[in-house]
Amino acid sequence: MLRARQGRFLLLTLVVTLFVAACSRDASQRLVVTGSSTIAPLATVLAERFEARHPGVKIDVQAGGSARGIADVRQGLATLGMVSRALKPEEGDLAADTIAHDGITMIVHRNTPVTSLTREQIVAIYTGQLRNWNEVGGPDAAITVVNKAEGRSTLELFLSHFKLSAPAIRADVVIGDNQQGIKTVAGNPQAIGYVSIGTAEYEASRGGPIRLLPLDGIEPSTATVSAGRFPLSRPLNLVHRGELGGIARDFVDFARSTEVHDLVTGQYFVPLAGR
Amino acid sequence: MSPASISFRSPAADRTLYRALALCAGLVAAILALILVYLTVASASLLVADAEAGGGLWQTQWSPSAGVFGLLAMLVGSAAVSVLALLIAVPPGLVLAIWGRFFAPPGIGALYRGTMGLLASIPSVVYGFWGLVVLVPWLNRWAPPGASLLAGALILALMILPILVLQADLALEEARRRHLAGAMALGASVSGTVRRVLLPAAAPHLVPAVLLQLGRALGETMAVLMVAGNVVQLPDSLAAPIRTLTANIALEMAYASGAHQTALFASGWLLLMLVTVLMLVARHLAARVARGARDAT
Amino acid sequence: MRPDQTDRAADADRLHGRWMGIVALATLLVPALLVGELLVEGLPALSLGFLFDAPADAGRAGGIGSVLVSTLWVLAVCLGVALPLGLGCALFLVEQVRADSRLGRGLQLVLDILGGVPSIVFGLFGNRFFAVELGLGFSILSGGLTLACMVLPLFIRAAEQALRQCPLGYRRAAVALAVSRWGFVRRILLPVAGRGIALGIVLSSGRALAETAVLLFTAGYVTRWPESWLDSGRTLAVHIYDLAMNVSGGSTNAAATALVLLALAIGIQGLAAMLGRLSTGASQ
Numbered sequence: 001m002l003r004a005r006q007g008r009f010l011l012l013t014l015v016v017t018l019f020v021a022a023c024s025r026d027a028s029q030r031l032v033v034t035g036s037s038t039i040a041p042l043a044t045v046l047a048e049r050f051e052a053r054h055p056g057v058k059i060d061v062q063a064g065g066s067a068r069g070i071a072d073v074r075q076g077l078a079t080l081g082m083v084s085r086a087l088k089p090e091e092g093d094l095a096a097d098t099i100a101h102d103g104i105t106m107i108v109h110r111n112t113p114v115t116s117l118t119r120e121q122i123v124a125i126y127t128g129q130l131r132n133w134n135e136v137g138g139p140d141a142a143i144t145v146v147n148k149a150e151g152r153s154t155l156e157l158f159l160s161h162f163k164l165s166a167p168a169i170r171a172d173v174v175i176g177d178n179q180q181g182i183k184t185v186a187g188n189p190q191a192i193g194y195v196s197i198g199t200a201e202y203e204a205s206r207g208g209p210i211r212l213l214p215l216d217g218i219e220p221s222t223a224t225v226s227a228g229r230f231p232l233s234r235p236l237n238l239v240h241r242g243e244l245g246g247i248a249r250d251f252v253d254f255a256r257s258t259e260v261h262d263l264v265t266g267q268y269f270v271p272l273a274g275r
Numbered sequence: 276m277s278p279a280s281i282s283f284r285s286p287a288a289d290r291t292l293y294r295a296l297a298l299c300a301g302l303v304a305a306i307l308a309l310i311l312v313y314l315t316v317a318s319a320s321l322l323v324a325d326a327e328a329g330g331g332l333w334q335t336q337w338s339p340s341a342g343v344f345g346l347l348a349m350l351v352g353s354a355a356v357s358v359l360a361l362l363i364a365v366p367p368g369l370v371l372a373i374w375g376r377f378f379a380p381p382g383i384g385a386l387y388r389g390t391m392g393l394l395a396s397i398p399s400v401v402y403g404f405w406g407l408v409v410l411v412p413w414l415n416r417w418a419p420p421g422a423s424l425l426a427g428a429l430i431l432a433l434m435i436l437p438i439l440v441l442q443a444d445l446a447l448e449e450a451r452r453r454h455l456a457g458a459m460a461l462g463a464s465v466s467g468t469v470r471r472v473l474l475p476a477a478a479p480h481l482v483p484a485v486l487l488q489l490g491r492a493l494g495e496t497m498a499v500l501m502v503a504g505n506v507v508q509l510p511d512s513l514a515a516p517i518r519t520l521t522a523n524i525a526l527e528m529a530y531a532s533g534a535h536q537t538a539l540f541a542s543g544w545l546l547l548m549l550v551t552v553l554m555l556v557a558r559h560l561a562a563r564v565a566r567g568a569r570d571a572t
Numbered sequence: 573m574r575p576d577q578t579d580r581a582a583d584a585d586r587l588h589g590r591w592m593g594i595v596a597l598a599t600l601l602v603p604a605l606l607v608g609e610l611l612v613e614g615l616p617a618l619s620l621g622f623l624f625d626a627p628a629d630a631g632r633a634g635g636i637g638s639v640l641v642s643t644l645w646v647l648a649v650c651l652g653v654a655l656p657l658g659l660g661c662a663l664f665l666v667e668q669v670r671a672d673s674r675l676g677r678g679l680q681l682v683l684d685i686l687g688g689v690p691s692i693v694f695g696l697f698g699n700r701f702f703a704v705e706l707g708l709g710f711s712i713l714s715g716g717l718t719l720a721c722m723v724l725p726l727f728i729r730a731a732e733q734a735l736r737q738c739p740l741g742y743r744r745a746a747v748a749l750a751v752s753r754w755g756f757v758r759r760i761l762l763p764v765a766g767r768g769i770a771l772g773i774v775l776s777s778g779r780a781l782a783e784t785a786v787l788l789f790t791a792g793y794v795t796r797w798p799e800s801w802l803d804s805g806r807t808l809a810v811h812i813y814d815l816a817m818n819v820s821g822g823s824t825n826a827a828a829t830a831l832v833l834l835a836l837a838i839g840i841q842g843l844a845a846m847l848g849r850l851s852t853g854a855s856q
Contacts, residue, residue: 306686
């Protein structure tokens with residue numbers, strides 16, 4: 001009888017230990033990354049390769065916008081946040097690790113004879129002062145202005161570069177994601193818009209009917225962004241609060257290493273200059 | 276005489292049945308209550324503050340960065356695109372349901388209904404994407420910028436048509452079983468019977484079905500987001516780009532915080548109220564029509 | 573019931589039948605164009621590997637195997653919850669409630685409103701309630717439960733209509749034979765309504781499969797093979813959205829995925845039709 005009771009006690013201890021061990025192992029093996037939908041595809045492929053090298057690790061990438069990434073990290077719902085811009089001063093409680101660079105380029109339809117626009121012209125077009133292509137050397141057609149929806153990092157960068165405020169823009173079409181911008185301009189010979197350089201390069205190289213416009217005389221390409229010459233570029237960041245440990249640290253280091261340059265260029269972003 | 280008024284002898288099994296069924300119904304109602312409460316709480320601060328804000332939610336300008344949260348233009352946009360979509364989709368939808376049930380050979384009619392079921396399964400993204408790369412550029416040739424109220428209405432009509440056809444078919448089928456034999460025995464043509472007898476008989480079911488689709492159109496997000504232009508303004512023509520309340524939530528929710536987020540929840544609440552009113556009207560109309568039909572027979 | 577009795581009636585019918593047929597054909601033109609484009613763009617990418625491999629390179633390479641599995645799981649949760657609950661509610665409406673009573677009208681109103689709630693609101697609600705409040709996080713369970721809430725009105729309406737089609741005579745006969753209400757429901761009412769209920773299942777799954785925004789906020793974005801209900805997993809619709817709107821060069825696979833989704837919908841329709849035929853067979 002005593003042996004039976006001892007046996008049961010031992011069994012209980014064993015079960016509890018295993019249970020506790022399983023729980024804690026689970027906790028350290030799952031990493032949640034949320035934020036920018038621009039970075040999400042890159043984060044997904046990075047996670048895939050990382051998981052292949054570290055069996056038992058699960059990295060969940062969820063899209064939802066840069067602001068969501070920041071909010072989730074602050075609330076502890078995610079360990080890493082994907083933010084497609086530099087952190088603002090009021091976000092000083094967070095630390096950012098850049099994993100790639102991206103540029104923003106103006107695009108027009110390939111049929112538009114206009115090959116470049118000055119900064120003043122772009123501002124005039126977007127504020128509605130310049131309404132017809134013939135005022136900038138194009139055909140007699142109303143310009144269709146394509147703008148990004150509020151809150152997007154791309155819009156914020158565009159606004160700060162051209163010193164505009166959101167209510168001042170007079171747009172004909174407002175888009176959400178990059179591809180919507182590409183498809184809108186590609187389908188409309190009178191349109192002008194702005195998208196991520198990598199996306200635009202990809203589409204143009206595949207024969208998509210868009211043309212990238214140089215900014216301040218500098219050609220828009222991943223090469224000029226990489227050289228730091230292109231004026232409108234942004235860092236793609238993984239942000240976190242406090243010190244990172246364990247897998248999270250490993251993953252960030254992995255994402256910034258040279259081993260993943262092919263993944264970064266595969267998503268048409270600019271990898272960090274050698275590490 | 277409704278089925279419920281025929282009383283069975285009630286052994287214990289029936290009492291448990293009653294309780295189980297009531298529980299189901301209660302849960303369903305609870306879900307709605309939960310959603311209502313959640314939405315109201317989330318948008319409360321702006322709805323309440325609105326009285327003092329002067330303009331507040333009921334203006335046409337929407338500039339979150341400037342703290343201006345006017346929902347009016349988007350409300351008009353939502354209403355306009357949905358009503359237009361219904362006007363475009365209901366006549367063909369009815370014709371298709373009637374044709375499929377009464378004039379097409381039975382095999383083809385069944386095939387047609389099967390096709391409609393399939394079309395209803397196509398995600399709104401696919402419709403929206405097609406609209407973005409085919410419809411909008413085509414419309415752009417006639418009326419720049421292409422992405423407009425009309426484009427939104429056309430895509431919406433395309434999306435609600437299949438379910439409209441299927442639900443109209445259900446309603447007509449029930450009416451057919453009850454009335455067609457009698458009418459034809461009196462020598463009436465099928466088309467005449469459909470027009471004079473079946474449609475009115477099916478109306479109490481058709482009207483809510485149509486209004487349900489109006490509700491669905493009001494709630495559609497992805498497809499409209501891709502083709503309607505998303506510019507916050509009151510539409511002055513069919514070719515003007517507009518933004519709906521739903522597209523607004525989808526575009527900005529992920530990036531909003533504080534008052535901006537509350538404003539977005541408030542627009543969701545507004546939509547819900549709109550739909551509630553719509554459904555109340557639908558029910559009232561359906562009851563009136565049913566009473567009229569009953570009085571006539 | 574075919575129109576071939578009197579001459580004048582038959583002529584009128586032939587005329588109407590003709591122009592309606594033309595409208596039917598014309599209306600199918602646009603969706604046909606759409607599906608045609610899907611086929612042209614997506615068919616080359618379809619292969620057995622596509623169906624079984626997990627996505628690679630952000631979905632541009634590899635396949636949709638894991639996404640397919642996640643979708644089926646989400647659908648299973650959705651239908652598994654919505655069907656019993658919905659059937660129970662529909663039975664309640666038909667069996668226990670008089671159509672013109674306050675309870676009956678109230679419940680109908682509740683269903684109408686629920687059916688009108690915009691899908692994006694469901695996404696927000698699902699995220700806040702299931703994912704955060706109930707702590708389910710981004711998971712198949714969150715997604716499935718939220719979808720169940722969404723399809724309930726649709727299913728209940730279809731089931732209710734199907735149940736009401738049962739002739740009152742059957743009911744009276746059952747009472748006369750001293751059958752209990754539960755016995756009547758189980759043995760006569762449900763089999764007779766089988767086909768209509770099957771149609772309700774088809775409509776509901778169609779709606780569930782087509783949803784994107786809701787699932788983006790609840791079941792999430794992850795492409796990995798799901799190992800439990802609590803795992804996040806993207807559905808076919810979310811995958812199509814990501815490939816079409818977010819990933820450069822994803823449109824081919826997006827089209828291919830859309831084709832797979834259509835095939836899935838056809839499969840569900842076929843299954844439901846079979847079930848419907850079986851149950852009507854059982855009632856005879």
